[in-house]
Amino acid sequence: MSTPPSLRGGARERLQHWLPRLVLSPSFVLVLFFVYGFILWTTYISFSNSGMLPDYTWAGTRQWSRLWSSWTWGIALHNIWVFGLLYIVTCTALGLLLAILLDQRIRAEGALRTIYLYPMALSFIVTGTAWQWFLNPGLGLERTMHSLGWESFSFNWLIDANMAIYTVVIAAVWQATGFIMAMFLAGLRGIDGEMIKAAQIDGAPTWKIYGRIIIPQLRPVFLSAIVVLAHLAIKSFDLIVAMTGGGPGNATAVPATFMYSYAFSRNEMGIAAASAVFMLAVIAALIIPYLYSELRESRS
Amino acid sequence: MSFLHIHNVHKRFGDTHVLKGIDIAIEKGDFLVLVGPSGCGKSTLLNMIAGLDAISEGELLLNGERINDVHPSRRDIAMVFQSYALYPSMTVAGNIGFGLEMRKVAKARRREAIQRAAELLQIENLLDRKPAQLSGGQRQRVAMGRALVREPQLFLFDEPLSNLDAKLRVDMRTEIKQLHQRLGTTIVYVTHDQIEAMTLATRIAVMRGGELQQLGTPQAVYDDPNNLFVAGFMGSPSMNLVTARITRHEGRLVARIAAPAGDVTLPIVRDRAALEAWCDRDVMLGLRPEAITDPASANREDGDIHEATLEIALVEPTGADLYVVTQLGGRSINARMRPGAPLSPGQSTRFAFDVSRMVAFDPETEARIRDEVPATPDEASTGHADSTGNADSTGNILGQNA
Amino acid sequence: MSAGATVARRNTLGRALLYAVLAVFAILYLMPLYVMLVTSFKPLEEIHQGNMLALPDTWTFAPWREAWGSACIGLECSGVHGYFFNSIKIVVPAVLISGLLGAFNGYVLTKWRFRGHKIVFGLILFSCFIPFQIILLPMARVLGILHIANSTTGLVLVHIVYGIGFTTLFFRNFYESFPDELVRAAKLDGAGFFTIFFRILLPASVPIIVVTIIWQFTNVWNDFLFGVSFTSGDSAPITVALNNLVNSSTGVKAYNVNMAAAMVAAVPTLIVYILAGKYFLRGLMSGSVKG
Numbered sequence: 006m007s008t009p010p011s012l013r014g015g016a017r018e019r020l021q022h023w024l025p026r027l028v029l030s031p032s033f034v035l036v037l038f039f040v041y042g043f044i045l046w047t048t049y050i051s052f053s054n055s056g057m058l059p060d061y062t063w064a065g066t067r068q069w070s071r072l073w074s075s076w077t078w079g080i081a082l083h084n085i086w087v088f089g090l091l092y093i094v095t096c097t098a099l100g101l102l103l104a105i106l107l108d109q110r111i112r113a114e115g116a117l118r119t120i121y122l123y124p125m126a127l128s129f130i131v132t133g134t135a136w137q138w139f140l141n142p143g144l145g146l147e148r149t150m151h152s153l154g155w156e157s158f159s160f161n162w163l164i165d166a167n168m169a170i171y172t173v174v175i176a177a178v179w180q181a182t183g184f185i186m187a188m189f190l191a192g193l194r195g196i197d198g199e200m201i202k203a204a205q206i207d208g209a210p211t212w213k214i215y216g217r218i219i220i221p222q223l224r225p226v227f228l229s230a231i232v233v234l235a236h237l238a239i240k241s242f243d244l245i246v247a248m249t250g251g252g253p254g255n256a257t258a259v260p261a262t263f264m265y266s267y268a269f270s271r272n273e274m275g276i277a278a279a280s281a282v283f284m285l286a287v288i289a290a291l292i293i294p295y296l297y298s299e300l301r302e303s304r305s
Numbered sequence: 306m307s308f309l310h311i312h313n314v315h316k317r318f319g320d321t322h323v324l325k326g327i328d329i330a331i332e333k334g335d336f337l338v339l340v341g342p343s344g345c346g347k348s349t350l351l352n353m354i355a356g357l358d359a360i361s362e363g364e365l366l367l368n369g370e371r372i373n374d375v376h377p378s379r380r381d382i383a384m385v386f387q388s389y390a391l392y393p394s395m396t397v398a399g400n401i402g403f404g405l406e407m408r409k410v411a412k413a414r415r416r417e418a419i420q421r422a423a424e425l426l427q428i429e430n431l432l433d434r435k436p437a438q439l440s441g442g443q444r445q446r447v448a449m450g451r452a453l454v455r456e457p458q459l460f461l462f463d464e465p466l467s468n469l470d471a472k473l474r475v476d477m478r479t480e481i482k483q484l485h486q487r488l489g490t491t492i493v494y495v496t497h498d499q500i501e502a503m504t505l506a507t508r509i510a511v512m513r514g515g516e517l518q519q520l521g522t523p524q525a526v527y528d529d530p531n532n533l534f535v536a537g538f539m540g541s542p543s544m545n546l547v548t549a550r551i552t553r554h555e556g557r558l559v560a561r562i563a564a565p566a567g568d569v570t571l572p573i574v575r576d577r578a579a580l581e582a583w584c585d586r587d588v589m590l591g592l593r594p595e596a597i598t599d600p601a602s603a604n605r606e607d608g609d610i611h612e613a614t615l616e617i618a619l620v621e622p623t624g625a626d627l628y629v630v631t632q633l634g635g636r637s638i639n640a641r642m643r644p645g646a647p648l649s650p651g652q653s654t655r656f657a658f659d660v661s662r663m664v665a666f667d668p669e670t671e672a673r674i675r676d677e678v679p680a681t682p683d684e685a686s687t688g689h690a691d692s693t694g695n696a697d698s699t700g701n702i703l704g705q706n707a
Numbered sequence: 708m709s710a711g712a713t714v715a716r717r718n719t720l721g722r723a724l725l726y727a728v729l730a731v732f733a734i735l736y737l738m739p740l741y742v743m744l745v746t747s748f749k750p751l752e753e754i755h756q757g758n759m760l761a762l763p764d765t766w767t768f769a770p771w772r773e774a775w776g777s778a779c780i781g782l783e784c785s786g787v788h789g790y791f792f793n794s795i796k797i798v799v800p801a802v803l804i805s806g807l808l809g810a811f812n813g814y815v816l817t818k819w820r821f822r823g824h825k826i827v828f829g830l831i832l833f834s835c836f837i838p839f840q841i842i843l844l845p846m847a848r849v850l851g852i853l854h855i856a857n858s859t860t861g862l863v864l865v866h867i868v869y870g871i872g873f874t875t876l877f878f879r880n881f882y883e884s885f886p887d888e889l890v891r892a893a894k895l896d897g898a899g900f901f902t903i904f905f906r907i908l909l910p911a912s913v914p915i916i917v918v919t920i921i922w923q924f925t926n927v928w929n930d931f932l933f934g935v936s937f938t939s940g941d942s943a944p945i946t947v948a949l950n951n952l953v954n955s956s957t958g959v960k961a962y963n964v965n966m967a968a969a970m971v972a973a974v975p976t977l978i979v980y981i982l983a984g985k986y987f988l989r990g991l992m993s994g995s996v997k998g
Contacts, residue, residue: 025900124739187988240838268840378895
C-alpha cells in the first residue's frame, strides 16, 4: 500500500498521517524494552559477578566457564539432546503416519482428528500429572498389567535415573503428535490430485506413490514440523517439572530447569543468565533463518 | 483551461520510474480511457488522480485548482474499483451511503440520495442485502451506486468490468456508456481491454512503460496511430504489419512486399511526402484487416482499392465475418472477407487492398512516418482529403511482377 | 481432492487393518484422559487395590469436592478454587488487551505501511520465539520495582507483553489478505484511521478474533513458567497450584484428588477445544507456518 500524499495544513490531517505509527508505538516500545532490553540486560549479567543480587562489575567469562564446568549443565545438555532428538523424530514419524492413514477417506475422520489433537489443548502440568500417575511404578501401568495376568511386567522408568527422561519423551510425544499430524494432513490435502491420478494411470502402486511423489512434496511441512518441535523441546520446562521435577536427582535436568533452579533456588544469577543466553542463541540460530525464508516466500 | 489537467506527472517507487512525465488534458464531460498492457502505469496514474498514490513530480489540476496535496476525500471524486471493494459487513444501502455518512449528511437526505442512486441503477430491491449475497453484476452496480450517490466532479473507474463474465461485461459496458451520456459526468476509466476503450471513450490515452503513446479520439487512435505499438495494440484482430520496400515504379512511389507467388506492389497515397525520404529503404507497413477484402466488398467510394492475387493459407469464419489468412512479406496476414464467400485453403483469389488506409512505420524507432503531426488529434481522424481518386484503382501500376 | 482419496483401493482387508490401527491409536490417545477421569471418581482404597483401567466400584464425588474446596496446597487447605479464579483474573484482561494491541498492530502493519514496517514486524515476531528464560531475571526485578511482583496484575502485564507477538502475527496475516481496495475506497469515502478500522476491518475479523482469543486463552491458562517464577502462595495461577498439590512431598498421596484437580485445570481449555477445535487448529497452524 502506498503512503498517503504529504498533507498540507490541517492539524487533523497531520494527525491522521502520524496516527498509525502512534498506535503501533506502545506495542513496539513494550517489545523493545521487555524483549530486547531484557535480552541485553541478561546478556550483560552473564558477564558480571551477579549472584543473589545483580552486581554490575564486569567479570569476563567467569560465569560462562562456571556454567561449562558444571556437572548438572552437562547432564542438562545431554538430556536436551536425547530428548529433543527422540521427540522430533518420533513426533514427525508418528504424525506423518497418522496423517497418511487419515487421508484414506476415513469415515470418522473428524472424530479421530479431534481425539489425536486434544492433548495439545492441555497444560503441560496436566499432561505431566496424568502421565506421572499413568506410569506410576506401584499403582499405574505396572499394577494394571499384573492384574491382567502379566505378572513379570515391570515398568519403573519414572524412578530409574537412566530411563526417566524417556518417560518425558513419551508424554511429550503424546501431547504434540496430533498437531504434527494436522500439519501433515494439511500438506497432503494441498497436493494436486491430478498428479496422483496420473501416477496411478502410470501403474505405480500406492506405497510407491507416497514414497516417490507425495512425501517428497511435503518437504516444507517437514521443515516447519522440525522447527516447531525443536523450539518446543528447547523451551520444555513445565512437563519435566510436573513429571519428574528434574529428578531422580538431576537425572532429567534440561537447560530450562537448570536455569530456573540457578536463578530462583540457588541464587546464582550469573550462571542462570549465561545458560539463558545459551538457550536463546540456539533458538535464534534455528528460528531466524526459518523466519527469514518464510517471510521471504510469503512476499513473492 | 481544461477540466482535468495532468501536467508532466512522474511517479517513482524507489529506483523504479513508473510514470515518466505524463501530459493529459480533458474537458468537462469527457470520457477518458487509459489503456495499455499491464504494468504500463495506467492504474498508478488513476490512483494518483484519486490521491491514493503520491505524485513524485508534476502537477494535477482539477477545475483549475492544484490538487496534488489535497486529501483523497476532499478532491470531490469517486472511484469504482476493480474488485468493487464493497464493505462486507454493511448492507448495500450502508455501502452506498457510507461516503455521505462520513460527510455528515443528515440521515433523511442520505436515504433519499441512496434511493435515487438505487433507482438509477435498478437495485432498489437489493438495498438490504449484504455484498456476499449479490452476483457479480449486482456488486458492480452497487459499486457504481456508491460512486454516483456523492455526485462528484469526477468519476474514476479502475478496470471495473474485468471480473465479469464476457456477456455481462458487454451489457455493463453499454450501461456505463448510457449513464455517461445521460448524466454528462466526467470519467477517467482504466482498462487493458482495447475494445472497451474504443467503445466507451471520447478520448483514449494509450500508455506503455510509463509513457503516453498517444492521446486522441478512438477513431484517431485507431486510424492514425502514432507508432507501431499503438497500431498493434488497438484493434482486434490486430493490424497487419509487414516489411515493405519503398521504391519508385513508373515515376510513382510504391511499396513492394514480398509474397510467395511474386512481389505485391501497392502505391503510396498517404504520407507521400514523408515517405519520399524512405525511397529504396525498408519500412513497416500497417493495414487493418478490414482494409484488405475481397474485391466485391471493397469500399470503392471512400477508399483507394488495388488488387492482387494471393494464395489462401487458412480460412477462419466467425459468423459475422470471414477472416482469410495469407502470406505476405514473410508474415501471416488477416483479411476480412464477405461471410459465406466460397473460399478454401490452397486456393488463389483476388485480394483488394485499400491503400488509403495504409500507414508506415520506421522499423528502427517504431515511430510513424507521416507527413505532418496533425494539429489536434481530431483532425487526424477526419479522413484523408488528399487521397487519390478512384481512377488509380483501375490500376496501371498495381499488380504483381511475376 | 485429497491425495489419499485417489490412492485408496477397495481392498476390504486393508481397510479393516487401517481402521484397526487408527482405533488403537485413538484408544492410546484417550487412555490418559480416561484414567484421569476414572481415578478422580474412585475412593483412595480402591485405587490402592484395584486396576487403574477399571471403572470405579463405588462412584464418589468426594475427590472433586476436596480438590476444589479443601485440599492442602502448601499450608493453605482450601483447594484449588482460589487459584482457578486467579487464572481467570489473569486470562481475561491479558487476552483482551493483547488481542486489541495485536489487532491494531496488524492493521497498521498491513494497511498503513511506513518505511521500516518490515523490520518492526520482524522484531515483534521474533519475540514469539525467544526462550522465556532469557527474560525471567530482569522481569522479576521490574515487577518488584513496579510493586506488582507476586500478584495477578504482574502476570497480566507479563502475558500481555509476550502475547503481543502472536496476536500481531495473527492479525497481520489476516489483514494481509484483506483487500487494500476496501481501505482505499473508505479513504475516498472520507473515513479516517479509526473509522476504517472499526467500521470496515473489525466487523470482518470475527474468524481471526476467535482464533486469537482461543490461542491466547489456551496459552495464558496453561502457562506455568511465568506463574511459578513471578508468584507464590495466594496469587498463583491454577497450573502452579496443581503442581504444588501433586508434587508436594508431605503426607499420603491422594491420587484421586490430584486427578480431580488436574481435571479442574484441564476443563476450561478442553471445553474451548471441543467447542471451537477448528479455530484452535488454525491458531496452532498460523503460529507455526507463517503466511
